[in-house]
Amino acid sequence: MTATDRALDPYLLDDEVVADPFPHLARLREAAPVHWSPANRAWLVTGYDQVAACFAEPAVSADRITPVLSQTPLHLLGPEAARAFQIMAGWMVFVDPPEHRRLRSVFRGAFGPGQIRRNRPMVQEAVARLTAAAGAGGPVTDLVADFARPLPATVAAAWMGVPPEDTADFQRWAIMVGDLALGSVQSPEETENSHRALLDLFAYLRRLVRRRREEPGADLISAALAGGLVGEEVGEDEFVAMLTHIAFAGGETTSNLIAVGVWNLLRRPDQLELLRADPESARGAVEELLRFDGPSKLSVRQVAADFALGDRTLRAGDRLYLVTAAANRDPSRFDRPDELDIGRSPNPHLGFGHGEHFCLGAPLARLVAGAALTDLLAASPRLALADHEVRWQPSLLNRSLRSLPVRL
Structure with a gap:
């Protein structure tokens, strides 16, 4: 492969691309917003309009589990791995309409504005406590380990109704499940541990669901159960499987949004001072940080049936990367796309996805961040x-920092 070929077909896990993907993605988007990548063995879709079209295209499937299982039958896996795959196959993020709508209906109202507003005091208390703890550790602290990572995990546990005495176990399981789902496990031993963590989390949440049926509270599980669809439209195991996904997904996304967002603000004093001078601008700042350098770089999809995208024909069975990190800097949609502007309006970014798979937990992530x-x-x-x-x-x-040393 020549240097020109590599420039237009970057391997997305190269160290240079991981550290700063945007110049590479910009060159690719300009040359070919829909590009078959031999390096990544997938279609890379980098243009805003093309990514948005794929989110709405019926021929594009979110199901990434069935193709894996079709290549590795369950009887060839160990029992824990087989059960872990079965649980993940029930996550809404891997399910297409109309099944996706059926599963999502269980949470109607549980993620609504009223329910989210009720969480505001709990979120503010957790922020204050962790800020104070980070400051007590000395002049330099790791903002990832001491603040950005524990904050969303603490909020998620409380919001889901996990009793304080169970929070540490819940958070440990959720982190390990996140590593499994996001491809961060590095060895067979870590993979086995993550499979076991998913099974432990599932068993724990099943017990918690049954407890909340008897003792409802002001939490997500109780709110969903109150809707009356669990056990009717959606089976209890289906509901618990979705809860295992919610347990880690919002925490991981929000943690990365906070850490990378603070890193970007500290490197741009003008934007930092605007936010300091007007705390009410935080809402716009969160949206712009999601667009400019958001926590999700791409979404993986599968082509379920042949279809045309622009002048390219995508074939059934092809893998598809919807590169929202590139789409969110498309100059055809955003003025000055490579500048951070916390006052940007309108800001139709794709940081939380688009269409039916728009992130269910977006309101809570926005509140916490x-x-x-x-x-x-x-x-x-x-x-x-x-x-x-x-x-x-x-x-x-x-888009995830290992650490972020800061002076308080």
């Missing part, structure tokens, strides 16, 4: 980077 930014900046007026070199987690899907 907005509170984290405003309260952290208020509590740390001298917040600054302690090291301008950062390390990135090698991930196809996520």
Whole structure:
């Protein structure tokens, strides 16, 4: 492969691309917004209109589990791995309409504005507690480990109704399941441990669901059960399987949004000062951080039936990467796309997906990230980077910092 070929077909897990994917994606988007990539063995869709069209295209399937199982039958897997795949196959993120709509209907109202607003005091208390704890550790702290990662996990546990005495186990299982789902496990032993964590989390949440039937509270599980669809439209095991996904998905996304967002703001003092001067601008800041350098780089899809996308024909069985990180900087849709502008309006980014698979937990992620930014900046007026070199987690899907040393 020549240097020109590599420039137009970057391997998305190369260290250079992981650290700064945007120049590579911009060259590819300009040359071919729909491109078959031999390096990645997938179609890379990088144009905004093309990505949005794929999110709405019936021939594009979100089911990534069935193709894996078709190549590795369950009887060839160990019992824990087979059961883990069966649970993940029930996650809404891997299910197409109309099944997706049926499963999602269980949470109608549970993610609504009223339910989210009721979480605001709990979120603000968690932000204040973690900000104080991070500041007590000395002049330099790792914002990822001490703040961005534990905050969404703490909120998710409380929001789902996990009792305080179970929170540590819940968070440990959720992190390991996230590593499995996002491809971060590095060895067969880690994979086995993650499979076991998913089974433990499923068993725990099944017990919690049954407890909440008897003792409802002001939490997500109770709100969903109150809708009356669990056991009717959706089986209990289906509901519990979806809860295992919710347990890690929002936490991972929001953690990365906070950490990468703070990193970007600290490197752009003008935008940081705008946010400090007007905390009400946090809502717009969160949307712009999602667009500019959001926590999700791409969504994986499968072509279920041949269809045309622009002048290209995609064939059934092809793998498809909807590269939202590129689409969100498409100059045909965004003015000055490579500039961070927390006042940008309108801002029709695809950071939470689009259409039927738009992220169910987006309202809570917005609430937590907005509170984290405003309260952290208020509590740390001298917040600054302690090291301008950062390390990135090698991930196809996520934009994730390994650590972020800051001075408080």
